[in-house]
Amino acid sequence: MSTTTPLASDSGDATTSSSSAKKSSGPIARVYDFLRSIPTIVVWLIVVVWSIPTLGLFVNSFRSRDGQRNTGWWKVRPSELTLDNYDQIFGARQGLGQSLLNSAAIAIPATIIPIAIAAFAAYGFAWVDFKGRKPLFIATVALLAIPLQVALIPLLQMFVGGARLTLPFLDKTITLIPDFDLAGTTTAVWLTHTGFAMPFAIFLLHNYISQLPKDLFEAARIDGAAHFTIFWRLVLPLSVPVLAAFAIFQFLWTWNDYLVANTMIGANASQQPTTILIANLAGDFGRNENILPAGAFVQAFVPIVVFFALQKYFVRGILAGAVKG
Structure with missing residues (x-):
């Protein structure tokens, strides 16, 4: 009579299967599993529901004061629609057109410049071997923990009068940053x-760029490509999804910002954004x-x-660097 002894690998497979079953349950x-089972039509229904307030805002932007006060936007009649609200907000008294230009003067540089600088920095942290790379990257990412609110007033003071360091033992003051008189301007x-x-941009782009196949960089170096050539011809074209994702986030944040703009610009009406x-x-x-409603819709x-x-590019950029392969 013979007996069969289970192999160790079989036992391991059984253990792995049991562990996988526990995780899957x-x-x-x-x-x-529940989220995956939701039909696509339900997702689109949610999108439609979330779009209703925007539709209501759009309709009310064409209604008079009495129409907005007396009935809901869904009861609007074509005879009620008027362009008076838009005439007022774009008129000389309100100046929404100039404020749109001011918003663009803030959002466009605040989107392009971080992307340009952070892309170079992310490539350097990911693929350039230099001394102190890891501590410097950790220090850069740690800047994400600094709240924006606690730095606004010191930044405003720096924009007004610059930054100076007084050395008491030498009885001397050193100017670190001169007074550029930026307070009350879109530049500030x-x-x-x-x-x-910058810290978030570097972190996001680094996670994506560091996951690019190493063979591509080795082949480029064998062909004699320098770091700038690799970055310009190889990294940037492959990083379009994550660059676009960050651009969306940064543009939306800067375009809709109120706190920073109100702190830095204040009562200077000619520089105020929308x-x-x-x-x-x-x-x-x-x-x-x-x-x-008209101003908000614009x-x-x-x-x-x-x-x-x-x-x-949005979903592809959001998932950039999340998984390997």
Whole structure:
């Protein structure tokens, strides 16, 4: 009579299968399976529901004060529609056109400059072997923990009077940063956004660039390509999804920002972006509240266009560097 002894590998496979079964039956796995089972039509229904407030904002932007106060936007009649609200916000008194230019003067540099600098830095941290690379990268990522709010006033003081260091034992003051007189200008706003966007941009781009196949870089070096050539001809074309994803996030954040713009620009009406202007559109005691929907829709229209223009890169960029292979 012969007996069969299970092999160790069989035992290991059984253990692995048992472990996998336990993981697949856990709460996270059940939630994941439930989300996967949701029909696509339900997702689109959610999208439609979330779009209803935007539609209501758009309709109310063409209605008079009495129409907005008396009935809901879904009861609008074609005879009620008017362009008076848009005439007011784009008129000389309100100046929304100039504020749109101010918003663009903030959002465009604050989006392009961090991408340009962070892409170089991310490539250097990922593929250039230099002394102190890892500590410097850790220090850069650690800057993400600094709250924006605690640095606004010191930055404003620096924009007003520069930065100086007094050496008491030498009785001497050294000028670290001269006074550029940037307070009350859009330049101060996009410089602030650029500085605070840099750590996240470097972190996001590094995660993507570091996962590019090593064989590509080795082949480029064998062909005699320098680092700049590799970065320009190889890394940038392959990094378009993550660059576009960051561009969407940064543009939306800077375009819709109110806190930084209000702190740095203040009461300088000629430099105010749309967020500050719209906050003041209602006037004293809310007498002009009927023009707020028109201003808000104009403010939201540009980010909507940017998002849909780059949406094909959005998901790919968000998942960039999340997995290998």
